[in-house]
Amino acid sequence: MEYNRTTLSPLDITRYVMESLSSSLETNDTIWRGYRHKDISKKVQMFLYKMLNNAYCIGDFWSQIPTYEHRAMCQLCRGENDSMEHILTHCTDPVKKTIWDLAKNIWPAKYGPWPIPHIGLILGCGTISLPKRPNEANTHNTNDNRPLSGASCLLHILISESAYLIWTMRCERTIRDTAHTEENTRKRWANVIDRRLQLNRAIASKMRQNTKTTTAVRNTWSDIINTNTQPLQQDWVTNLEVLVGIDLPRPLQTVTTR
Secondary structure (H helix, E strand, O other), rough: OOOOOOOOHHHHHHHHHHHHHOOOOOOHHHHHOOOOOOOHHHHHHHHHHHHHHHOOOOOOHHHOOOOHHHHHHOOOOOOOEEEEEHHHHHHHOOHHHEEEEHHHOOHHHHHHOOOOOOHHHHHHHHHHOOEEOOHOOOOOOOOOOEOOOOHHHHHHHHHHHHHHHHHHHHHHHHHHHOOOOOOHHHHHHHHHHHHHHHHHHHHHHHHHHHHHHHHHHHHHHOOOEOOOOOOOOOOOOOOOOOOEOOOOOOOOOOOOOE
């Protein structure tokens, strides 16, 4: 994706990237409403809001402050500006790679390829609406292009929560000098996504008479969960006694772990 970062605002970058995904040009209003999407948690909404407003003191912020110019550069990637775009998508930090790999590997292949992480995609993740694929369209209505709401919801959650976790763990590394192992990263990511699953189930349980809510939760999570019962109980969404968690992808084996 080619663009001049120094002359484009976060809104313009988001609009440019989302156009390449949806073939439609997002307005400022839809982008601002997108970061407040109900699928995005409140703390992540604030994270996206600050990014859209360039409110974080990183990268070029430090370039004009005498004796602090070194903070503008990434500690891991020599010579690279420590911008939010670099932190979330380009940095060589293994934490970033592990988190995006986990999100990619858990994404159901039937919904199409996992989108390449990009700062514009992250900022505009709340506006993503996946259309039905041709083989899933209504056979009685070939013009049925209604969005896949469950898949779109899952994508909102995976992108937004993964990006925020990368930022959180990056701050722990740079401010507290905390070292993160791959196993620790995997567990933290799994816990973050699992909390979203359990929160959705708790809400659906309280609103069990609302079939729309129950269906939405089922469509969002059913492809990436495992359970303590086989086969999966039909009431797993509202029956909190059924132990359900995300089906975390197994780590790739290396020579030393085989």
